[in-house]
Amino acid sequence: MGTQCVRPDxxxxxxxxxxxxxxxxxxxxxxxxxxxxxxxxxxxADVLVVGGGPSGVAAAISASRAxxxxxxxxxxxxxxxxxxxxxxxxxxxxxxxxxxxxxxxxLHGIGNEIYERLKEMDMTVEEVNPVIDPEAAKYVLEVMLKxxxxxxxxxxxxSNVILSDNSIQAVILETKSGRVAVRPxxxxxxxxxxxxxxxxxxxxxxxxxEIGLVHRLGNVxxxxxxxxxxxxxxxxxxxxxxxxxxxxMTGREYEDALDFKRxxxxxxxxxxxxxxxxxxxxxxxxxEEVFLLDTAPQQGVRMSRIxxxxxxxxxxxxxxxxxxxxxxxxxxxWISVLYDGTRFEWDKRPVWQIPYRCLVPKKTHNLLVAGRxxxxxxxxxxxxxxxxxxxVTGHGAGAGAAVAAASGNSxxxxxxxxxxxxxxxxxxLLG
Amino acid sequence: MAFRSTHxxxxxxxxxxxxxxxxxxxPFSGLYLWGxxxxxxxxxxxGKSLAWLHLFGLATLVAVIFxxxxxxxxACPTGVICDLSxxxxxxxxxxxxxxxxxxxxxFAITLALFNIPVLMVIDPFNLFFMGFEGFxxxxxxxxxxxxxxxxxxxxxxxLLPHAWCKSVCPLGGMQLLFNDLxxxxxxxxxxxxxxGDRRTFLAGLAGILGGLLIPRLMPGxxxxxxxxxxxxxxxxxxxxxxxxxxCSSACPTNIIFQSLDVKKPERLLTxxxxxxxxxxxxxxxxxxxxxxxxAIQQFVSEDKKHHVMGIARIQLERCYHQxxxxxxxxxxxxxxxxxxxxxxxxxxxxxxxxxxxxxVGCGACQVVCPPRVIEIVPPS
Numbered sequence: 001m002g003t004q005c006v007r008p009d010x011x012x013x014x015x016x017x018x019x020x021x022x023x024x025x026x027x028x029x030x031x032x033x034x035x036x037x038x039x040x041x042x043x044x045a046d047v048l049v050v051g052g053g054p055s056g057v058a059a060a061i062s063a064s065r066a067x068x069x070x071x072x073x074x075x076x077x078x079x080x081x082x083x084x085x086x087x088x089x090x091x092x093x094x095x096x097x098x099x100x101x102x103x104x105x106x107l108h109g110i111g112n113e114i115y116e117r118l119k120e121m122d123m124t125v126e127e128v129n130p131v132i133d134p135e136a137a138k139y140v141l142e143v144m145l146k147x148x149x150x151x152x153x154x155x156x157x158x159s160n161v162i163l164s165d166n167s168i169q170a171v172i173l174e175t176k177s178g179r180v181a182v183r184p185x186x187x188x189x190x191x192x193x194x195x196x197x198x199x200x201x202x203x204x205x206x207x208x209x210e211i212g213l214v215h216r217l218g219n220v221x222x223x224x225x226x227x228x229x230x231x232x233x234x235x236x237x238x239x240x241x242x243x244x245x246x247x248x249m250t251g252r253e254y255e256d257a258l259d260f261k262r263x264x265x266x267x268x269x270x271x272x273x274x275x276x277x278x279x280x281x282x283x284x285x286x287x288e289e290v291f292l293l294d295t296a297p298q299q300g301v302r303m304s305r306i307x308x309x310x311x312x313x314x315x316x317x318x319x320x321x322x323x324x325x326x327x328x329x330x331x332x333x334w335i336s337v338l339y340d341g342t343r344f345e346w347d348k349r350p351v352w353q354i355p356y357r358c359l360v361p362k363k364t365h366n367l368l369v370a371g372r373x374x375x376x377x378x379x380x381x382x383x384x385x386x387x388x389x390x391x392v393t394g395h396g397a398g399a400g401a402a403v404a405a406a407s408g409n410s411x412x413x414x415x416x417x418x419x420x421x422x423x424x425x426x427x428x429l430l431g
Numbered sequence: 432m433a434f435r436s437t438h439x440x441x442x443x444x445x446x447x448x449x450x451x452x453x454x455x456x457x458p459f460s461g462l463y464l465w466g467x468x469x470x471x472x473x474x475x476x477x478g479k480s481l482a483w484l485h486l487f488g489l490a491t492l493v494a495v496i497f498x499x500x501x502x503x504x505x506a507c508p509t510g511v512i513c514d515l516s517x518x519x520x521x522x523x524x525x526x527x528x529x530x531x532x533x534x535x536x537x538f539a540i541t542l543a544l545f546n547i548p549v550l551m552v553i554d555p556f557n558l559f560f561m562g563f564e565g566f567x568x569x570x571x572x573x574x575x576x577x578x579x580x581x582x583x584x585x586x587x588x589x590l591l592p593h594a595w596c597k598s599v600c601p602l603g604g605m606q607l608l609f610n611d612l613x614x615x616x617x618x619x620x621x622x623x624x625x626x627g628d629r630r631t632f633l634a635g636l637a638g639i640l641g642g643l644l645i646p647r648l649m650p651g652x653x654x655x656x657x658x659x660x661x662x663x664x665x666x667x668x669x670x671x672x673x674x675x676x677x678c679s680s681a682c683p684t685n686i687i688f689q690s691l692d693v694k695k696p697e698r699l700l701t702x703x704x705x706x707x708x709x710x711x712x713x714x715x716x717x718x719x720x721x722x723x724x725x726a727i728q729q730f731v732s733e734d735k736k737h738h739v740m741g742i743a744r745i746q747l748e749r750c751y752h753q754x755x756x757x758x759x760x761x762x763x764x765x766x767x768x769x770x771x772x773x774x775x776x777x778x779x780x781x782x783x784x785x786x787x788x789x790x791v792g793c794g795a796c797q798v799v800c801p802p803r804v805i806e807i808v809p810p811s
Contacts, residue, residue: 210759210772212779234777236755248755249779252772273778280777335758335801343685343708344798382763 045071046405048184053081055371055394056190062398064148079141087214093388096332096351106332109428111391194305194373209303210251213270227286309375311357318352328396365410370397447508451563468492476543509555517592532604534634541638655809674700681721684709706794741792761796
């Protein structure tokens, strides 16, 4: 069966349930014991969203609007995660093939609101899979989060959880004020790397994939194609600002995104390579005025942990209009093709439903997972890891967290219809 | 009505038709072919794969020793068709004067010993099966081609009633040879034998002559094709393949087609591979299992790692990575780790590079490539 044929490296997790902390592995075998200490509880919340990327913002807005007291923590200084800070500007998978074989819009709900606002500001290019402006998106996300009443802690890195009876009692944050704790009723893991689910002792699959660093070039409208010795150079793709292009980095090796030492090496390597690439372009006749506008503040990690949750969505599910009673949204197509086991078809990728169970871990009672680390089989990663899908899973997880916080029940014992009603009121498309 | 031995023939005929019906799973449909000792002998003599299913053919042959020409009597569905069309001519009977069946069989097997089992095609089981099998994959030109064998036999029987079965069919000839052998062993002195012996010897000589001449007349390997995995080299394949189409039906991803290239008549209806809709699954060995002639050798899927069907060629100018677009599909889907991303002059752009030592030409990259810039070309 062809749906099993994606082959990126994968490492099975060895995590086991329990309350103890699970810090990153020590390299040389030497370790040091941290003394016990008291950590001040600085805040509490109905819903705590960890990570302010597309999924985190959608989750926080949804939960806040549903009446939950919501707090979002973000390790950088902006919202939008890799979409803005990673300069991965295309909002992919906005559309897909409907059952009537017509192209239909998959992006609805909060994700679509974000898109509509950007479009109104003239900060999008193209209707299908639009490219957006990162600063405009940071602004829109900030405003929408503010309007919803969500509080945000920036420069705060969630570094651990305190568990008791398979419930997260507190989330530990590393901040400029030192180590602090927040008491949540429900946590939504939108870290992308699945940090929270890892510390909560949930099972996951680690998938190694390429890591890149995106950059932008300015003055691309001033390239003189008539110049003597002019030669066409690869200068990336259009953005809403006519003089600016964004330039992706296609990685070359499968990298372990959870190895901080390797991440540091890559960061250095990529920064040097980008400058040298840019010099080549600048030194090519006709390109004298092009300048390196910026490199992304966030490293472009494509895959890391994937939750092994209540249900793992498969590529086959996504290609066969598989319907789920507990659908929380649909996402669209991007690059993969329709494959029925014997025959490939191009440009025929249907919209696909995402069930609530894919956001639910197997053990912890008050944790939901959204973004690129939600529960799916590795074959689906090309469509599961992208911005459009993150907005959908985030929206669903936010609504689920709000319902869980209001009812006080475990996330596995919720009335899914309540979540679906809430999502429908928030204009989500469930099927 | 009492059961009579002639009923067996109709039951078997019905069974043969049933096994050739389009809706049956692939391994079923071809089973009948394995019952022919003529195919078995050709395959064995030409040193092609002998599968355990060939025991089936051996069993039918052994049975011939006990009952003269029992295959013709009971097991041959083509015989039923020939007899029906022969009797359509009424009672007028005109015998073919000179039976060639024995000599055809000897000639065929001798040729097979020279690696040229071309006459396997006219095995009656094969002609019958081909006629029906063609429609498994739709009503195309190939189906008409394949039906022509049985149509020819019907016309032949109308013109010369019963001549095919009695005097021409090499499967019949083979059975007679076996009976001759039995006779010789049981009744050592037979005055008529020497007459037949000389002709048999001449047929063998003709086979040797053909075996020496035919390879010289065959066109060279100027235009290699992508063939199913473990297919014989080009000219051997053209001569060995019975054109039954069993491999094509057995292929789970439907990538094996029967050649309709009339400019290359020597390869007409032989299996060729197209990766337009799917690719050759690494874990599959169905075509090898289905081939009764050994034109596609039996293989275990593990050996596919080392068997080259073709090689991927990428038109890098139109690769998505040139524009920095996310893709990587070719590398992700390659099960043989044969595609690596190579640094270009601008180091943020990695372009796919085919590792020649690892690529086997399975076609996965060709089908998943979104800009469709990958093509599998035959091995040079």
